[in-house]
Amino acid sequence: MWLALRRARCKRRAARTPLAACWSHALPRGGAFCAEVPFLVCDGEMSSLDPATGALLSLGWVAIEGGAIQLGSARHYLISGAQAVGQSATIHHIHDRELARGLPAAAVMTAFLQAAAGKVLVFHHAALDIAFLNRCCERLYGAPLLLPTLDTLRLEQRQRERRGLACAPGALTLTSCRERYGLPAHAAHNALLDAIATGELLLAQIAHRGKNTDVRLRDLR
Amino acid sequence: MADANNTPAVPQPPVELTPVADFLAATLPFDTLSPSELARLLPTLAISYHTRGECFDAGSEPCGLRILRSGAVDLRDADNTLLDRLGEGESFHIGGLNAERGQVQARVIEDALIYFLPDTAYQALRQAHRNIDRHFSSQRNRRLRRAARYQPAANALLQRIRDTMSTDLLTVRSSDTLQAVAEAMTQRRVSSALVLRGTQLEGIITDRDLRARALTAALPADTAIASIMTANPETVEADCSLFDATLLMTRRGYHHLPVTEAGRLCGMLTTSDLILARQNDPVYLVQHISRQESPEGIKALLEGMPGLVVQWSQSGMHAHQVSRVLTAISDAVTVRLIQLAEAELGPAPATWCWVGFGSQARAEQLFAADQDNGMIISDEARDADAGWFAGLAQRVCDGLQLCGYQYCQGGVMATTESWRQPLQRWQDTVRNWTATPSPAAVMRVSIFFDLRAIYGDDRLCAQLQQVMLQEASRNSIFLAALAANALENRPPLGMFRRFVVERNGEHRDAVDLKKRGVLPITEIVRLHALAHGIAAVNTEERLQALTRAKKLTMGDGRNLADALHCVQQQRLQHQCQQILAGEPPDNFLKPHGLPTLAREQLRDAFTLIDESQAAVRQTYRAGMN
Numbered sequence: 001m002w003l004a005l006r007r008a009r010c011k012r013r014a015a016r017t018p019l020a021a022c023w024s025h026a027l028p029r030g031g032a033f034c035a036e037v038p039f040l041v042c043d044g045e046m047s048s049l050d051p052a053t054g055a056l057l058s059l060g061w062v063a064i065e066g067g068a069i070q071l072g073s074a075r076h077y078l079i080s081g082a083q084a085v086g087q088s089a090t091i092h093h094i095h096d097r098e099l100a101r102g103l104p105a106a107a108v109m110t111a112f113l114q115a116a117a118g119k120v121l122v123f124h125h126a127a128l129d130i131a132f133l134n135r136c137c138e139r140l141y142g143a144p145l146l147l148p149t150l151d152t153l154r155l156e157q158r159q160r161e162r163r164g165l166a167c168a169p170g171a172l173t174l175t176s177c178r179e180r181y182g183l184p185a186h187a188a189h190n191a192l193l194d195a196i197a198t199g200e201l202l203l204a205q206i207a208h209r210g211k212n213t214d215v216r217l218r219d220l221r
Numbered sequence: 222m223a224d225a226n227n228t229p230a231v232p233q234p235p236v237e238l239t240p241v242a243d244f245l246a247a248t249l250p251f252d253t254l255s256p257s258e259l260a261r262l263l264p265t266l267a268i269s270y271h272t273r274g275e276c277f278d279a280g281s282e283p284c285g286l287r288i289l290r291s292g293a294v295d296l297r298d299a300d301n302t303l304l305d306r307l308g309e310g311e312s313f314h315i316g317g318l319n320a321e322r323g324q325v326q327a328r329v330i331e332d333a334l335i336y337f338l339p340d341t342a343y344q345a346l347r348q349a350h351r352n353i354d355r356h357f358s359s360q361r362n363r364r365l366r367r368a369a370r371y372q373p374a375a376n377a378l379l380q381r382i383r384d385t386m387s388t389d390l391l392t393v394r395s396s397d398t399l400q401a402v403a404e405a406m407t408q409r410r411v412s413s414a415l416v417l418r419g420t421q422l423e424g425i426i427t428d429r430d431l432r433a434r435a436l437t438a439a440l441p442a443d444t445a446i447a448s449i450m451t452a453n454p455e456t457v458e459a460d461c462s463l464f465d466a467t468l469l470m471t472r473r474g475y476h477h478l479p480v481t482e483a484g485r486l487c488g489m490l491t492t493s494d495l496i497l498a499r500q501n502d503p504v505y506l507v508q509h510i511s512r513q514e515s516p517e518g519i520k521a522l523l524e525g526m527p528g529l530v531v532q533w534s535q536s537g538m539h540a541h542q543v544s545r546v547l548t549a550i551s552d553a554v555t556v557r558l559i560q561l562a563e564a565e566l567g568p569a570p571a572t573w574c575w576v577g578f579g580s581q582a583r584a585e586q587l588f589a590a591d592q593d594n595g596m597i598i599s600d601e602a603r604d605a606d607a608g609w610f611a612g613l614a615q616r617v618c619d620g621l622q623l624c625g626y627q628y629c630q631g632g633v634m635a636t637t638e639s640w641r642q643p644l645q646r647w648q649d650t651v652r653n654w655t656a657t658p659s660p661a662a663v664m665r666v667s668i669f670f671d672l673r674a675i676y677g678d679d680r681l682c683a684q685l686q687q688v689m690l691q692e693a694s695r696n697s698i699f700l701a702a703l704a705a706n707a708l709e710n711r712p713p714l715g716m717f718r719r720f721v722v723e724r725n726g727e728h729r730d731a732v733d734l735k736k737r738g739v740l741p742i743t744e745i746v747r748l749h750a751l752a753h754g755i756a757a758v759n760t761e762e763r764l765q766a767l768t769r770a771k772k773l774t775m776g777d778g779r780n781l782a783d784a785l786h787c788v789q790q791q792r793l794q795h796q797c798q799q800i801l802a803g804e805p806p807d808n809f810l811k812p813h814g815l816p817t818l819a820r821e822q823l824r825d826a827f828t829l830i831d832e833s834q835a836a837v838r839q840t841y842r843a844g845m846n
Binding site for chain 2: 066067068069070071072074075076077078103107108110111114181182183184186190192193196199200203204206207208
């Protein structure tokens with residue numbers, strides 16, 4: 001409801017952009033079973049943790065449909081035209097040389113919004129990625145992303161709080177969360193591989209909530 | 222709205238899914254795919270997560286191959302019998318399993334992350350790659366098919382009578398007396414005679430006729446045999462199969478059947494010929510060996526051995542039974558070669574004994590056993606007799622080599638002078654070994670402490686063994702050296718019970734089952750047996766004796782026996798598979814390719830060896846290294 005209201009306010013500014021096209025798809029209903037909800041698990045790499053100064057360097061995603069990650073839908077884009085990567089290359093292993101082979105942000109966002117249409121976005125620690133994506137959208141389409149979003153980190157945190165478990169520092173990293181569900185170790189640091197790892201975590205979280213068919217989308221909020 | 226359609230297509234950069242590809246590339250049978258083929262497979266995969274207790278059965282949608290990325294799954298049949306337990310890297314196609322064996326259910330027993338290959342992609346892959354197709358056709362069917370391929374050669378009953386019948390016939394005339402015929406039969410050592418008129422078969426007379434119709438009726442010795450013979454006996458054509466002849470003989474209760482060719486008598490078939498024709502029966506193989514007149518003859522007999530062992534193994538014979546039979550066969554070969562040599566050299570100038578060492582002594586031989594043997598000569602033998610013994614040793618060892626028992630690399634053979642000695646000198650040698658036990662020397666001679674008389678005067682062997690046990694059991698320094706030897710070869714398990722495989726070379730990714738499995742066990746058990754003066758040599762008998770004497774707990778004894786069985790069984794199966802594939806049998810097994818259950822058993826066996834070695838270190842080498 002709230003999302004629809006906010007969209008309505010921005011609708012004119014975003015008219016005739018890929019963002020508006022994306023919005024035109026029906027939103028998954030909260031009462032839908034998770035196994036039937038299409039998700040798009042995403043991850044981005046940034047040149048800095050501050051959306052005001054940093055830039056999105058790459059974006060990777062993969063779709064979950066029918067309760068399974070569809071590897072055929074996996075995409076990985078490097079984004080060109082951002083300022084120099086500089087020091088952050090040590091974290092995400094993307095170098096200026098590689099970014100030169102990337103696509104302009106507008107093209108990547110177009111592909112992203114096409115993939116996201118009608119789906120619930122999933123991130124591990126959504127706030128950061130959403131902040132960068134919002135900035136990108138504002139710049140390109142004059143409106144923020146405004147898509148339904150799920151955060152596996154917050155999900156894990158709430159799950160643990162509900163069971164009265166403390167969240168020690170580091171207990172909610174992607175790696176720690178995956179360990180808790182017996183998922184295989186994953187060492188990758190590239191947007192797509194992190195997205196897949198996040199998708200696997202979401203499937204594990206849903207499975208542990210109950211039988212796949214029993215959990216509804218709203219149970220994850 | 223319209224913009225959605227007008228949006229230009231965005232170019233799609235290639236997607237790298239290296240970890241997934243790497244995982245599949247290390248998984249059977251996908252390891253045979255090229256990187257580009259693998260890359261084409263990746264987009265068809267879907268990843269799902271399943272908690273413990275979830276089940277898949279024939280109705281589970283969608284249909285396809287499920288590859289375990291992590292977790293574990295049990296496959297059970299309709300009777301809830303465990304068929305297999307799958308772990309990381311293993312896969313199942315529940316639809317296929319059900320079509321093959323009916324009502325198979327897969328149950329997640331440890332939360333599982335599954336890579337799913339849809340049926341269309343799976344079938345296309347099987348069509349395009351013979352290796353992959355072969356991998357997925359059920360293991361059991363594959364074994365059966367291969368066993369079946371071996372059947373024709375095995376079925377001795379389909380041989381023609383001509384190849385089995387005796388042609389050395391005793392013929393008599395109907396007017397001959399009972400006395401004359403009985404004498405002729407005794408002299409020729411046959412149990413029947415054929416009665417001819419000209420070239421025409423008139424009748425047959427057997428031991429039984431002489432007993433039942435002549436002696437019982439108290440006929441005079443000069444009675445003509447015409448009165449007791451079976452006239453116009455039934456005959457069989459030489460081109461018929463042994464199967465036909467067996468049928469006829471069992472139906473009519475015949476023990477002797479004359480064989481004709483185009484109506485003319487040409488041979489005789491007896492029940493014992495039929496039994497001997499069953500060459501694939503190990504008992505008769507041993508008998509056949511003892512009838513050979515030359516080493517070449519023995520060699521020819523043994524040529525079919527590998528095929529036979531495969532058959533025995535496939536018909537359910539266990540590895541320890543197979544090794545008993547193989548040892549019986551090498552004993553028979555040795556004995557026959559000695560007899561042939563004696564026939565050539567004349568009788569022995571003094572009493573002596575041929576002894577087998579190592580696996581032959583323990584009756585634990587499998588394929589491709591080396592020869593390890595020696596001679597113990599009576600102290601009464603004179604120096605001049607040495608030539609006879611050397612000559613015999615040479616003939617027997619050469620004969621063994623000819624028959625496929627390779628010369629011992631370390632020279633542990635009767636042809637080596639130090640392994641062919643009078644008893645007194647043997648006993649001195651043993652005292653020397655045990656008095657100054659250098660590790661190298663102990664390793665070289667440890668094989669000697671498993672010895673068994675194969676031929677000749679076994680009291681010589683027993684006397685030597687007695688000295689050996691006395692010297693060994695009271696010498697803790699010698700036992701410590703023997704213990705060091707038993708600890709030399711560690712089982713191939715690393716941290717977290719992972720298999721430690723050869724990193725490179727010819728046997729990359731493989732485990733040496735003999736060196737890392739069989740040897741450590743036999744060495745540990747030998748050490749315990751020597752320390753406690755136990756005379757048994759076979760590992761299992763040693764363990765039983767140790768348990769009876771309360772030197773080992775029942776559990777430890779049984780565990781070591783089980784571990785040996787398990788390793789030997791894997792070794793035998795591995796070697797059988799190599800023979801079926803036309804490769805020479807060796808001891809290098811790739812644990813990666815084993816079914817999970819077998820792999821877990823092997824892992825358990827190695828873990829046990831490791832624990833036993835730790836116990837040996839405690840008991841025999843406390844305070845050392």
